[in-house]
């Protein structure tokens with residue numbers, strides 16, 4: 001994966017309002033919206049407003065305020081969605097081995113149903 005942020009990625013376009021999204025929540029640090037191809041009853045993506053490629057980039061380069069703002073918001077979003085009580089999964093794919101498709105850091109929130117055990121690693 002390139003180390004330069006691609007400002008033409010689809011989530012950058014959503015942040016700029018060039019492409020619509022089904023918005024769940026927004027504040028100064030994050031935007032959250034429903035995944036276009038949901039993989040569970042509730043499947044929401046939480047993205048930072050800053051230009052970060054992946055979890056690896058975000059965890060190294062984001063300010064303390066951005067880190068706190070992001071994770072506080074992600075927890076609140078899950079509670080507001082009503083999935084925190086029964087439980088949910090928060091997942092971030094970084095890089096090629098994880099099949100990250102969109103090079104703007106995003107946290108998947110899966111919930112609203114039993115999710116089974118952790119992901120299966122191909123043999």
Ligand code: AMP
Pocket residue numbers: 010019021033034035036037038045092093099100101102103
């Ligand atoms: P990842 O494989 O972790 O990069 O996941 C990218 C996710 O973005 C996938 O679950 C896609 O379904 C989702 N996605 C791609 N384009 C859009 C879009 N325009 N609006 C909402 N979700 C999207």
